[in-house]
Amino acid sequence: MATHYINKIGVLxxxxxxxxxxxxxxxxxxxxxxxxxxxxxxxxxxEGALVGLLFGVGSIIALPIFYGVLGFVSGIITALIFNVVAGFAGGLEIELD
Structure with missing residues (x-):
């Protein structure tokens, strides 16, 4: 098993x-x-059934978009922070077979 280090992660x-x-x-x-x-x-x-239907359809469209955008932004921030910390700490050690 060879030990390798991840020193940088692609931000995008x-x-x-x-x-x-x-x-x-x-x-x-x-x-x-x-x-x-x-x-x-x-x-x-x-009336409640109509409101529930509209809210349900809205949530199944809006939530994946909202979560996806927040995930994209948090991934960028995480990669930027990792790249800075890995520069000081020497990287993340992984073993490959």
Whole structure:
């Protein structure tokens, strides 16, 4: 097994990865929010069901976008901080087979 060190991470590369991961998390959260809003809306009658439907559709569209953008930005910030710290600490040790 060879030991290697990661000394630098591509800023946009990590931003894209974090954005995709957080977008998937946002899709799951949006689906759960849709189910909850439809259930709660159906308990409030016809007007509540319409509001629940609109809120549910909005959340399954808005949450993945919102989470994805926040993930992209946090990935960029994380990569920038890692690159600075790795310069002082000597990098991240990994073993490859």
């Amino acid at each position: 590369s990590l931003g894209k990865i974090f954005g995709a991961l957080y977008g998937i998390i946002g899709l799951i959260a949006g689906a759960l929010m849709t189910l909850m809003s439809l259930r709660m809306g159906s308990l409030m009658g016809n």
